[in-house]
Amino acid sequence: MNQPEDSAAARLRQLNQYFLQHPVTGPTEGRTPTRTPGAPLSLATLDHVQASVAEVVEHARATNPDAGPAPSRADAIYDWARQHTEHADEAAQQRAAVIEYRQYLEHAIRAGDWRKAIRPQRCPECRCFGLMWQAGMQQALCTNTECVDRDGTSTTVTLARLAHEHIAGRKKLRQVRTT
Numbered sequence: 285m286n287q288p289e290d291s292a293a294a295r296l297r298q299l300n301q302y303f304l305q306h307p308v309t310g311p312t313e314g315r316t317p318t319r320t321p322g323a324p325l326s327l328a329t330l331d332h333v334q335a336s337v338a339e340v341v342e343h344a345r346a347t348n349p350d351a352g353p354a355p356s357r358a359d360a361i362y363d364w365a366r367q368h369t370e371h372a373d374e375a376a377q378q379r380a381a382v383i384e385y386r387q388y389l390e391h392a393i394r395a396g397d398w399r400k401a402i403r404p405q406r407c408p409e410c411r412c413f414g415l416m417w418q419a420g421m422q423q424a425l426c427t428n429t430e431c432v433d434r435d436g437t438s439t440t441v442t443l444a445r446l447a448h449e450h451i452a453g454r455k456k457l458r459q460v461r462t463t
C-alpha cells in the first residue's frame with residue numbers, strides 16, 4: 285500500500301531514526317540508564333516510539349486475537365494493524381483509524397512540527413482554523429477570541445478529539461461521494 289508522504293508511519297520512522305542517530309550511551313539496564321547530554325530527549329523519544337507501537341499492537345490484538353506477531357520494524361505496525369483488522373466491524377476499524385491519526389499528530393508534535401499537524405485542523409467548537417499547540421497543557425488552544433465557554437475561557441481540544449473529528453469527517457465525505 286502506498287503511504288502518503290506525511291503519515292503516522294513516515295513520522296514514526298523519522299522518530300526512530302532520530303533515536304538511532306542520538307543513541308543513549310552507557311548501560312541501559314531497566315528504566316534508569318546513565319544520563320548523558322541529549323539522552324533525556326532520546327529516551328523520551330524511545331519511550332514514545334515504544335508506547336505508540338504497543339498501543340497499536342494492543343488494539344489490533346484486541347480486535348483480532350489471531351493477528352500473530354507484530355512486525356519488528358516500528359513503522360510497519362500501521363500496515364500490519366490494518367491488514368489484521370480489515371474484516372473487523374466498522375467501529376473497531378474506526379477506532380484503529382483514530383488511534384493512527386492521533387499518533388500521527390503526536391509524532392509530528394514530538395518532532396517539533398505542530399504547525400503542520402495542527403494548523404490544518406478546524407476547531408471542533410467554532411469550525412475556525414487557528415488552533416495553536418500548547419505544550420504545557422498538551423492540548424490545542426483555539427485562538428478565536430469568541431470561541432470561549434461561559435466563563436470566558438478559551439476552547440482547548442485534545443489530540444484524541446481532533447483525531448476523532450478528522451476520521452469522522454473523512455467518513456462523512458466518503459458517504460457523500462458514494463450516495
Ligand SMILES: [Zn+2]
Pocket residue numbers: 407408409410411412426427428431439
Ligand atoms: Zn474555536
